[in-house]
Amino acid sequence: MIYLDHAATSFPKPREVVDQTVRALCGAWGNPGRSGHRLSRDAAREVYEAREALAEFFGLEQSENLILTSGATHALNLAVQGGVAALKKTHSLPTVVTSPWEHNSVLRPLWALAKENAIRLEFLPAFATTPTLIDRLVSMRPHMLVLTCRANTTGHRFPLSEISTALSGVGTLLVADAANAAGETDCRLDKIGFHLLAGSGHKGLYGMMGAGFLAISKKSPVLPEAILQGGSGSDSFRGDMPEYLPERLEAGTLPFPAIVSMKAGVRFLQSVGLETVIGHAREIKKKLVEGILSMPEYRVYEPKEPDGPTLVTHSRLLPNALSEELEREGILTRAGYHCAPLAHRALGTQAHGAVRLSPSLFTTHAEIDRLLTVMHRLGR
């Protein structure tokens, strides 16, 4: 089997991640931060270490500002809904700007808020030069900007550092979606200059499904409001959520095994080195794109993106048929819209979608050779 659906979830998981995940699932653990007994304290220590590991990996100043979530969707809803709720304390109709490259975990919360007339929603153009984008953003003066670090379709990316510098005097709440970038690009908060960074544990971080994070820079102009209310293990007689982070934004029991798994993934990446991960991704993508571009039956979308998924269509086979043909040859891909409707509209693939090929650190050159051979045969 050749697995090319890493952007949906990573497979295989590194051995050390599997070992740590099994330890978290099979060991004796209490509910972290709830009871005073040894098992609960041990679990709380593990969670704290995960918080520290993630904070360090994503350039966050203090680990208590690392909010653990059930995944990137939860983290993005917290950033978008909680951020808008905080902004509305001082702005009756905040302007929120986003892009057509966003996933539905960004678009749907924003559309829901726009439908309630809680925000004014505006979109950047799908294709624009950096100066044009920056001029547009500076003239828009948004209260919130939500952008992907790297799109889950083509690997499209924005010049985040330049954008944050250009908007530094505007007071915009800058939210970055790293669901398909965490562990695969350098999207540290202290590098990109954004305030909130949301990510997933089971893709580029190689953990099991069920955990994610929202990193909140202390430079953030507002603190997102809680969107979930519930137990926090402390301040029980208080009627609302505690004032302090992370508990303010972490209602309910944490997904302990997935958090331990995510931490193990971060440690794995640190041992490999992010430069190695990025270098491998770029080599594989270059080989993949060059190979497909040599076959006239296929079209590659945004072939110049240096890393990330590769989106292709075939001149005769519809995407689902192509994906099925590939699976018959033992190659697993994802066809369709990839939960990114506006990206497909911008690319002109809204009728049938496209096939996404997303390799990982474990994808080999031999596997790409085999894929290209099969694609060549299917192309005839």
Place this chain on the structure above:
Amino acid sequence: MQTFIVRTPSVTYARKGQKLLEARGIRCRLTRTEAQGCAWGIEINSPRPDEVLRLLEDAGVIFSLG
């Protein structure tokens, strides 16, 4: 040697404080404080409580004496 407890608003701050003190060789443990049912605290053994409290403050650990 004095044994005293600092109360923290959450297990996160309790663990942050514990880790900091342990790294400096100061004996301590996490505890549920007796005074309030759901509060967390750090029970600390140190001959220099003032120095310990300053360490916690400087590291941004939120606590009160209780």
